[in-house]
Amino acid sequence: MQFEKTPGWLDWYAGPSKPRFKVPAGAVDAHCHVFGPGAEFPYAAGRKYTPCDASKQQLFALRDHLGFARNIIVQATCHGADNRALTDALAHSGGRARGVATVKRDISDAELNALHEVGVRGVRFNFVKRLVDFTPRDELMEIAGRVAKLGWHVVIYFEAVDLPELWDFFTALPTVVVVDHMGRPDVSKSVDGPEFELFMKFMTQHSNIWSKVSCPERLSVSGPPALHGEQNPYPDVIPFARRIVETFPDRVLWGTDWPHPNLKDHMPDDGLLVDFIPHIAVSAELQHRLLVDNPMRLYWQET
Structure with missing residues (x-):
């Protein structure tokens, strides 16, 4: 089956640089995706976008190039609830994803158990309206209750302006909750301003809430590293991510977000994204927690 990608969609960066920053042994890229390939794993009929193909082989090659040991692969919205591309990648990862x-x-209990056996450890709830249609919250809460019994967590994706409306639902979820991309803060505002203070309060008051300090390429308004020099990638995002890492060092994760869905302004060099890490986790101890200790505790509890 042939799929024509959404107009304006940028292909992922095919020649990533070798990072200057060497990640610690055992590091985990805790947020990435596989797309298709569509001929093998067709995209969902009700999808909001059609991506370029991004295979498991290409993902694993990037993992090795960047120096990571493991991946956390997050189901892409373009595949809906058809997890076959995800589970195929997990099955071929040699236990490294x-x-x-x-x-x-x-979904049946047997199907949930099969997902667990192949390596799934969480479900994702997406609240970004331009990406998904509304799902009733009672349905999501029921799903969360069922996966909590398996020891899974819930990943939530939302935009900062929607946190007040979603607060009560999020804080009622009966398991660990992982926020994608810091809740997408508006980095043109102050890191000490009321909007980001609300997110910090969200994490402070609820010890089961974690955050991914990822996707500066999505959040930056000052532009890509080419505008600032490779030594200072995405400077306007750094204060937000660093504050989360330093305040909640045991509840943070980092990932590339490869192959960077729905970017239309620029496609990041994944090597430079890795070089963003020491700007937000400034000590070896913080880097090890962010890249090794925390993801291993959340995803490989049995090891």
Whole structure:
């Protein structure tokens, strides 16, 4: 089956640089995706976008090039609740990947157990309106209750302005909750301003809430590293991510977000994204927690 990608969609960066920053042994890229390939794993009929193909082989090659040992592969919205591309990647990872799936209320216990066996350890709830249609919260809460019994967590994706509306639902979830990309703060505002203070309060008051300090390329308004020099990638995002890392060192994760869905302004060099890490986790101890200790505790509890 042939799929024509969404107009304006940028292909992922095919020649990433070798990072200057050497990640610690055992480091985990805790947020990345596989797309298709569409001929093998068709995209969902109700999808909001059609991506370029991004295979498991290409993902694993990037992992090795950047110096990481493991991946957390997050189900892409373009595949809906058809997790076959995800589970195929997990099955071919040699135990070096875990997954975050998308499931619906009617999934059976047997199907959940099969996902667990192949390496899924979480489900993702997406609240970004331009990407997904509304799912009733009672359905999501039911799913969260079922996966909590497996020891899974819930990944939530939302935009900062929507946190007040979603607060009560998020804080009622009965398991660990991982926020994608710091809740997408508006980095043109102050890191000490009321909007980001609300997010910090969200994490402070609820010890089961974690955050990914990822995707500066999505959040930056000052532009890509080419505008600032490779030594200072995405400077306007650094204060936000660093504050989270330093305040909650045991509840943070980092990932490339490869192959960077829905970017239309610039496609990041994944090597430079790795070089962003020492700007937000400034000591070897913080780097080890961010890249090794925390993801291993969340995704490889049995090891």
